[in-house]
Structures are given as structure tokens and as C-alpha cells.
Amino acid sequence: MNGIVFDHVSKHYGDVLAVDDLSLTIEPGTTVALLGPNGAGKSTSINLLLGLLKPSRGTITVHGRAPAQAVAAGEMGAMLQDGALIPELTVKETVDLVRGLYPRPLALDDILAMADLTAIAGRRASRLSGGQAQRVRFALAVAGAPRVLLLDEPTAAMDVESRLRFWAAMHDYAAGGRTVLFATHYLEEADEHSDRVIVIARGRLAADGTADQIKADAGGQTVSFSLGAQPAAGLDRLPGVTAVEITDGAAVLHTTDADATLAGLYRGTTLDVRDLRLSSADLEAAFLRLTRES
Numbered sequence: 667m668n669g670i671v672f673d674h675v676s677k678h679y680g681d682v683l684a685v686d687d688l689s690l691t692i693e694p695g696t697t698v699a700l701l702g703p704n705g706a707g708k709s710t711s712i713n714l715l716l717g718l719l720k721p722s723r724g725t726i727t728v729h730g731r732a733p734a735q736a737v738a739a740g741e742m743g744a745m746l747q748d749g750a751l752i753p754e755l756t757v758k759e760t761v762d763l764v765r766g767l768y769p770r771p772l773a774l775d776d777i778l779a780m781a782d783l784t785a786i787a788g789r790r791a792s793r794l795s796g797g798q799a800q801r802v803r804f805a806l807a808v809a810g811a812p813r814v815l816l817l818d819e820p821t822a823a824m825d826v827e828s829r830l831r832f833w834a835a836m837h838d839y840a841a842g843g844r845t846v847l848f849a850t851h852y853l854e855e856a857d858e859h860s861d862r863v864i865v866i867a868r869g870r871l872a873a874d875g876t877a878d879q880i881k882a883d884a885g886g887q888t889v890s891f892s893l894g895a896q897p898a899a900g901l902d903r904l905p906g907v908t909a910v911e912i913t914d915g916a917a918v919l920h921t922t923d924a925d926a927t928l929a930g931l932y933r934g935t936t937l938d939v940r941d942l943r944l945s946s947a948d949l950e951a952a953f954l955r956l957t958r959e960s
């Protein structure tokens with residue numbers, strides 16, 4: 667049975683089309699980054715998946731059930747952007763309270779250890795830093811041992827150290843064969859912490875694959891060299907080349923196959939090539955290109 671299935675899902679808020687005919691399947695056990703610029707429809711997609719919003723069109727299933735049923739069965743846990751904590755409860759009391767709502771929760775000590783909260787288990791919620799409070803929200807999201815974990819911009823309020831600890835906790839949780847879907851603006855988070863990246867822009871699917879595939883498909887590589895006063899004619903016909911830029915005697919060839927382009931450059935031309943450089947487009951370049959195009 668497929669994990670998460672969006673089948674031609676659209677969501678309107680009045681005139682705003684926040685999600686536009688989105689179809690995708692997420693296999694159980696994968697960690698997926700949902701990447702997109704502001705207003706792309708990431709939070710709306712997560713809220714649809716949690717059954718907090720209803721699609722205007724299309725259907726969503728989680729392990730074969732409607733979202734609300736999957737939530738009721740304890741299959742999904744979520745860390746949303748604005749989860750309030752009860753100020754006077756300690757970390758341990760807060761986690762234990764939420765654990766008690768689930769039929770088969772994780773052990774309290776295991777949750778505290780996984781979310782790196784053991785040392786501050788006795789601290790009241792009102793005394794937590796932003797990053798610590800986020801780790802408590804993470805603990806609450808995993809307390810019921812859900813098979814599917816949804817995280818909406820989980821590291822938004824965290825400093826570098828907190829981020830590292832948070833991602834370690836997420837990987838611990840995912841390692842048990844669970845499905846994790848996290849929304850982020852941070853390309854490096856998508857690149858480092860997911861098996862698959864789904865890029866959405868204006869509510870539509872803009873790209874879907876591993877971070878490496880997306881970089882290769884959308885960005886490709888560049889071969890740069892100094893051309894001087896030599897003629898640029900024919901560079902655009904070299905194997906793999908998709909675009910040529912010449913500025914002040916410097917040539918930049920965009921290519922889908924740098925090896926073939928280089929072979930063509932040396933064997934197929936008589937150019938005197940100097941200061942040769944090869945670079946891979948990063949995810950940022952791929953992302954900008956994709957989200958502008960769609």
C-alpha cells in the first residue's frame with residue numbers, strides 16, 4: 667500500500683489557488699523535503715495532509731485512509747509553525763501529557779533522549795529558548811510513535827547548534843522506517859537531510875527527485891575558460907552544450923554533459939583554451955531556475 671498519495675489535489679482560498687492540481691506518491695520510509703519559495707503552498711499541502719483543510723478538488727490518502735482517519739488512528743504526528751506550549755508545565759510533564767493521548771506511545775525517557783531534552787526535562791516551558799521549545803514540539807510530534815511525521819519549517823527559529831541537534835533527532839526517528847515530510851526554505855537542509863526533494867512553486871509541482879538529480883536536470887554544469895580574441899563560433903554546437911555566454915573574452919558553456927563538452931572542445935576545435943574551470947550548478951541555481959520557470 668502506498669504511503670502518502672495526492673491525486674490531482676487543488677485548494678482554493680477564495681480567488682487564491684494555493685495548491686494547483688498536485689499529484690504525487692510518497693513511499694513509506696522515505697524522508698522528503700518539500701521545498702518552495704514563500705507562498706508556494708507548502709503549509710497548505712501539510713494542512714491538507716493532516717485533514718485540517720479539505721481539498722477543493724482531488725483526494726489525499728495516507729496508508730489507504732483519509733487524512734482525518736489516519737490522524738485519529740495515531741498514524742501521523744506533526745510539528746507546525748505555531749504550536750503553543752503550556753507555560754507552567756515542565757518539559758517532562760508536557761511530553762508525558764501528550765504521550766498519554768496515544769494508544770502506543772514511545773517511552774518517555776526515549777522521547778526525551780531523542781529530542782535531546784533529558785538535561786532540561788525539569789525546566790518549565792516558559793523558560794525555554796526558541797530552539798529548546800522547537801525540540802519540545804518535535805518531542806510532542808513523535809510521542810505517539812506515528813508512522814508519518816510532518817514538519818513545517820522545523821528549524822525556522824533555531825541557531826546553528828540547535829539545527830544540528832534537531833536534524834540528528836529527525837534522522838534517529840526516520841531510521842525506524844518511518845516517513846518524514848518536512849517543509850523548508852533552506853536548500854542546504856533539503857540537500858543534506860532528505861532522500862527526495864519535491865519543489866513546488868505557485869502550488870504546482872516544479873521538480874521531484876533526489877537533490878543530485880534536480881541539480882543535474884535543472885542546473886547542469888558549466889565549463890568556463892578564457893577565450894581571448896579567438897572566435898566563439900561553433901561553441902554552441904559542442905556536445906551537451908545548452909547555452910554559451912561570452913563576456914570580455916571569457917567563455918561560459920552550460921552543459922548537461924561536461925565530459926563530452928570537454929572532449930569536443932579539445933578534439934573538435936583548434937582553440938587555445940586557458941584557465942579552464944569546471945563547476946556543478948548548486949541546488950540554489952537549480953531551485954531559482956525551476957521556480958522562475960513554473
Ligand SMILES: Nc1ncnc2c1ncn2[C@@H]1O[C@H](COP(=O)(O)OP(=O)(O)OP(=O)(O)O)[C@@H](O)[C@H]1O
Nearest residue numbers: 679682683684702703704705706707708709710711
Ligand atoms: N487562510 C488563507 N486565506 C487566504 N489565502 C491563504 C490562506 N493561507 C494561505 N493563503 C495563500 O495561499 C498561498 C499558499 O500559502 P502557503 O502558506 O501554503 O505557502 P507556503 O509555501 O507555506 O509559504 P511560506 O513559505 O511563506 O510559509 C499564498 O498565496 C497564501 O497567501
